[in-house]
Amino acid sequence: MARIVGIDLGTTNSLVAYMADGHPLVIPGRNERTMVPSVVAMTDNGLIVGDAAKEHLTRSPERTVYSVKRFMGKSLEDVQGELAYFPYHLTEQGGVIRIKLGEKTYSPPQISAMILKELKQRAEAHLGESITKAVITVPAYFNDSQRQATKDAGMIAGLEVLRIINEPTAASLAYGLQQKTQGTIAVYDLGGGTFDISILKLKNGIFEVLATNGDTHLGGDDLDRQLADLFVKEIRERYDLDLNAYPDHMQAVRLEAEQTKVRLSDAMKTTATLDLPDGKGRYERDLTRDQLESLTMNLVERTLGPCRLALKDAGLTPNDIDEVVLVGGSTRMPLVRQRVQELFGKTPHCELNPDEVVALGAAVQADILSGGTTDMLLLDVTPLSLGIETMGGVMSSVIRRNTTIPAGAKEMFTTYVDGQTGVDIHILQGERELAKDNRSLARFRLKMPPLPAGVPRIEVTFLIDANGILNVLAKDMRTGQSQSIEVKPSYGLSDSEVERMIEDSFKFAADDVSARKLIEARLEAGALITTTEKSLLEGNHLIASDNIAATHTALAALTAAKDGTDPRAIRARMADLEQAAKPLTVALLNDSLIKGLQGKKVSEVT
Amino acid sequence: MDHQHTHSASPRELQMARSMCWHCQSEMSGEYFCERCVKVQPVSKELDYFTCMGFPRRLTIDPRQLETKFYELSRAFHPDFFQNKSAEEQTISLSNSALLNTAYRTLRDPIERAEYLLDLEAGSVKQIRNSPPADLFEEILELQDTLNEYRAVEQTSEAESTLRTKLQSERNMLEQRQRNMEAALQQLFVQWDALQDRGEATSQARAERDRILKEMREHLSNRTYVKNIVSDLVSTIG
Numbered sequence: 062m063a064r065i066v067g068i069d070l071g072t073t074n075s076l077v078a079y080m081a082d083g084h085p086l087v088i089p090g091r092n093e094r095t096m097v098p099s100v101v102a103m104t105d106n107g108l109i110v111g112d113a114a115k116e117h118l119t120r121s122p123e124r125t126v127y128s129v130k131r132f133m134g135k136s137l138e139d140v141q142g143e144l145a146y147f148p149y150h151l152t153e154q155g156g157v158i159r160i161k162l163g164e165k166t167y168s169p170p171q172i173s174a175m176i177l178k179e180l181k182q183r184a185e186a187h188l189g190e191s192i193t194k195a196v197i198t199v200p201a202y203f204n205d206s207q208r209q210a211t212k213d214a215g216m217i218a219g220l221e222v223l224r225i226i227n228e229p230t231a232a233s234l235a236y237g238l239q240q241k242t243q244g245t246i247a248v249y250d251l252g253g254g255t256f257d258i259s260i261l262k263l264k265n266g267i268f269e270v271l272a273t274n275g276d277t278h279l280g281g282d283d284l285d286r287q288l289a290d291l292f293v294k295e296i297r298e299r300y301d302l303d304l305n306a307y308p309d310h311m312q313a314v315r316l317e318a319e320q321t322k323v324r325l326s327d328a329m330k331t332t333a334t335l336d337l338p339d340g341k342g343r344y345e346r347d348l349t350r351d352q353l354e355s356l357t358m359n360l361v362e363r364t365l366g367p368c369r370l371a372l373k374d375a376g377l378t379p380n381d382i383d384e385v386v387l388v389g390g391s392t393r394m395p396l397v398r399q400r401v402q403e404l405f406g407k408t409p410h411c412e413l414n415p416d417e418v419v420a421l422g423a424a425v426q427a428d429i430l431s432g433g434t435t436d437m438l439l440l441d442v443t444p445l446s447l448g449i450e451t452m453g454g455v456m457s458s459v460i461r462r463n464t465t466i467p468a469g470a471k472e473m474f475t476t477y478v479d480g481q482t483g484v485d486i487h488i489l490q491g492e493r494e495l496a497k498d499n500r501s502l503a504r505f506r507l508k509m510p511p512l513p514a515g516v517p518r519i520e521v522t523f524l525i526d527a528n529g530i531l532n533v534l535a536k537d538m539r540t541g542q543s544q545s546i547e548v549k550p551s552y553g554l555s556d557s558e559v560e561r562m563i564e565d566s567f568k569f570a571a572d573d574v575s576a577r578k579l580i581e582a583r584l585e586a587g588a589l590i591t592t593t594e595k596s597l598l599e600g601n602h603l604i605a606s607d608n609i610a611a612t613h614t615a616l617a618a619l620t621a622a623k624d625g626t627d628p629r630a631i632r633a634r635m636a637d638l639e640q641a642a643k644p645l646t647v648a649l650l651n652d653s654l655i656k657g658l659q660g661k662k663v664s665e666v667t
Numbered sequence: 668m669d670h671q672h673t674h675s676a677s678p679r680e681l682q683m684a685r686s687m688c689w690h691c692q693s694e695m696s697g698e699y700f701c702e703r704c705v706k707v708q709p710v711s712k713e714l715d716y717f718t719c720m721g722f723p724r725r726l727t728i729d730p731r732q733l734e735t736k737f738y739e740l741s742r743a744f745h746p747d748f749f750q751n752k753s754a755e756e757q758t759i760s761l762s763n764s765a766l767l768n769t770a771y772r773t774l775r776d777p778i779e780r781a782e783y784l785l786d787l788e789a790g791s792v793k794q795i796r797n798s799p800p801a802d803l804f805e806e807i808l809e810l811q812d813t814l815n816e817y818r819a820v821e822q823t824s825e826a827e828s829t830l831r832t833k834l835q836s837e838r839n840m841l842e843q844r845q846r847n848m849e850a851a852l853q854q855l856f857v858q859w860d861a862l863q864d865r866g867e868a869t870s871q872a873r874a875e876r877d878r879i880l881k882e883m884r885e886h887l888s889n890r891t892y893v894k895n896i897v898s899d900l901v902s903t904i905g
Binding site: 224264265267269426429430431432435438439440462463464466467468469470523527651 | 734742745746747748751752760761762764765766768769771772779
C-alpha cells in the first residue's frame with residue numbers, strides 16, 4: 062500500500078509527518094524548519110505559501126491570507142464580528158466565504174489546499190516518492206461542515222483524505238505510543254485559533270474518548286488581539302495616529318503582539334517596538350508578564366468551562382484524571398499551565414513538542430490505516446449532538462454528543478396529507494433547544510410514494526463515520542428500495558463545486574508553471590539580446606560580414622519570439638542566436654585576451 | 668426475536684445475519700469472519716444488543732466483562748482495519764461498528780439497559796416515560812408553584828432566601844426518592860435475572876415475569892420524571 066502521511070493543518074502553522082520504523086517523524090523543509098506558516102500570498106509571480114508568504118504579511122497585507130482555518134465551513138455572517146481584524150477582502154457565494162486575491166476569489170478550502178500542496182511537495186521531496194494519501198487533523202470540536210471543508214481541501218490538493226482525526230486524540234496517540242500509558246488522561250489543546258479538551262481512557266492499546274468539548278474560535282490569535290488592541294489604542298492616544306488606516310502596519314502590530322506574548326513566556330518583562338508610519342518615529346512599550354496575564358485572563362478562563370463540561374459528560378471529577386497532556390503552541394504560556402494545573406490538581410505533561418505532537422499522532426494514525434501499527438485503536442466521539450428540525454422549530458436529537466463513532470441512528474418518516482409526495486428534512490448540529498439556535502448542516506427532500514396519509518414508511522439512517530462526517534441513507538420500508546438523497550450542505554461546497562476546484566487547481570498549477578517559464582525565458586532572452594547588441598557594437602570589425610548578418614538575423618528572430626507567449630520558441634531562438642553569435646563571442650574573447658596581455662610584461666603572463 | 672439465545676447463560680459469539688457467507692457462500696458457523704474466505708460478516712440489524720455483544724438477556728452485567736467484549740469486537744470491526752479491503756467489506760465494517768457502539772452504550776448504563784430490555788420484552792417505554800409517581804402528584808404541583816414564585820422574586824431578598832431553603836429541602840427529598848426508586852429497580856433486576864436463570868415455563872413463572880416487567884416500567888417512568896424535576900431544580904437554584 063502506498064505511503065500515507067499525517068498532516069496537521071493548523072491555524073498558524075502546518076506540518077507533515079510520517080512513520081519510520083515504528084517512530085513518527087516530522088518532515089523538515091529545506092530551511093530545516095518543521096513548521097510551514099499557514100500563509101498564502103498572491104504576488105506578481107503567482108501564489109506563494111509558507112515562510113516566503115509570511116514575509117508578504119506586512120508588504121502586501123490585502124493579498125496575503127493567514128488564519129484561513131477560522132473560515133473553514135463558515136458563512137460570512139458567522140465571522141461578522143472579526144472581519145475588521147483581517148486585511149484581506151472576504152465575500153460570500155452560495156453560503157461559503159470567498160477570499161478575494163487580485164482578480165480571483167478563492168474558497169477557504171482552496172486556500173487550505175495550497176498549504177496542503179506545499180506539505181505534499183515537502184513530503185515528496187523528502188521521501189522521494191509520490192504522495193497521494195493523507196490523514197488530516199481537525200479540532201475535535203469542529204462541526205460537520207468544517208470537517209467536510211477540510212476533506213474538500215485535501216481533494217483539491219490532490220490528496221485522498223483517508224481519515225479526518227481530532228487533534229487532541231492524535232496527540233494522545235503520539236503520547237501513548239511513547240509512554241505506553243494506561244489510565245484516564247485529559248488532553249488540553251490550545252492552538253492558534255481553536256481550543257479543545259478531550260478526556261480519554263487508555264487501556265491495552267485502545268484509546269477510548271469519553272468526552273470532548275471546546276471552542277472553535279478561541280486560540281493564540283485571540284490572545285494576540287488583546288495585546289494588539291492595546292498597542293493600537295496607545296498609539297492613537299500618544300501619537301494621534303489611527304493605525305487602522307495602515308493595513309501593513311496593522312500586520313506589524315499583530316506580529317509584534319505575537320512575539321511579545323511569546324517572549325513573555327520565558328521573560329518576566331520585555332519591550333515591544335513598532336515603527337510608525339508618516340515619520341512619526343517609533344513606539345516602544347515595556348510590558349510585564351503580569352500585565353499580559355491580566356489582559357488575557359478572561360480568555361484563558363474561557364477554556365475552563367469546556368473542561369468542566371467534558372468532565373461532567375464523562376461522569377468524572379478532576380481527581381479521576383491520571384494524567385494531563387498539553388498540546389498547541391499557546392500552552393507554552395505560564396498562565397495557561399498554571400490554570401490547567403489548578404483545575405486538574407496535577408502537573409501537566411509537555412515532554413513532546415506541543416507544536417509537533419499533533420502531526421506525530423496523525424502519522425501514527427496513518428500507520429494504523431496502512432496496516433503497520435495493529436496494536437493501537439482510537440475510538441473517538443462526535444463532539445456535537447445531531448438532530449432534525451421537528452414541528453414548531455424544535456430540534457429533536459438523533460445522535461447525542463459524545464457518542465462513539467461510527468454512530469448510527471434510524472428515524473421513520475411518513476406523510477400527513479393524502480397523496481403527499483415528499484417531506485423536507487432539515488439536519489442540525491448543536492446542543493440548543495430550538496432549531497434556529499443550532500448549526501444548520503443540510504437540507505434534503507425525502508421522496509414519498511403518493512399514498513393515503515400515514516401509509517408511506519421511509520426509514521432514514523443517519524450514519525456518522527469514523528471521520529465524524531454525516532452520511533444519510535433512506536429506505537422505503539414497504540418496498541425495501543433504497544432512495545438516493547441529494548443533501549444540500551448549508552455552509553459547504555457542493556460536490557460539483559469541489560470537482561471544479563480540483564480541475565481548476567490542476568489548471569492553475571499548469572498555468573502557474575507555464576507562466577513562470579515564460580517569465581524566466583523572457584528575462585533571459587532580454588539579457589542575451591542586450592549582451593549581443595553590445596558585442597556587435599564592440600566587435601563588428603573583428604569578424605566576417607556574413608557572420609554579422611547572421612547574428613543580426615538571429616537577434617531579430619529572438620526579439621520577435623520574446624514578445625510571443627511560447628517559452629519553448631524563445632528558448633529555441635536563444636539557442637539560434639548563441640550559435641550565430643559564436644564567431645563574434647570568440648573573437649571578442651581573443652581580442653580582450655590580447656589586449657590584456659599587451660599591457661603586461663611577459664614574466665607576469667607565464 | 669429468537670428467544671433461545673436469552674436462555675443461554677454463557678456469553679456466546681456474535682450472531683450473524685445469515686447462515687451463509689455473503690462473499691463465498693460457504694456455510695457460517697456463528698463466527699463473525701468467514702472461515703473460508705476470511706471476509707467480515709454483517710451483524711444482523713434484527714439482533715438484539717444482548718445477543719450482538721454475546722451476553723444473555725440479563726439485567727446484571729459486569730461492566731469490565733462488557734468493556735472487554737466491546738474492545739475485542741471493536742478490534743474486529745473498526746473501519747481503521749478495513750482500509751485496504753473491498754468496498755463491501757468497508758461498508759460492513761462501518762455498519763457493524765455503528766451497531767456495536769450503540770449496543771455498548773445501551774448496555775453499559777443500567778437504566779438504559781433496563782429500558783431497552785423492557786422495550787424488547789413488552790413493547791416501547793417511550794410513551795409512558797414521563798409519568799409522575801401517583802403519591803407525589805400533590806407535592807409536585809406545589810413544588811412547581813414554589814419554583815415559579817422563586818423565579819419571580821427579587822434576588823438577595825429575604826423572601827428569596829426562605830424560598831431557596833424550601834426548594835433545597837425539596838431537592839434533598841426528591842433525590843432521596845430517586846435513590847429509593849433505583850434501589851427498588853436493582854431488586855427487580857435481581858428478580859428478573861433469577862427468573863430467567865430458572866427458565867421455567869409454568870403459568871406461575873409467566874405471571875411473575877409480567878409482574879416484574881410491570882413494576883419495572885412504573886419505576887423507570889417515575890424515576891425519569893423525578894430526575895427531570897431534580898435537574899430543573901438544580902439549574903434554577905444552582
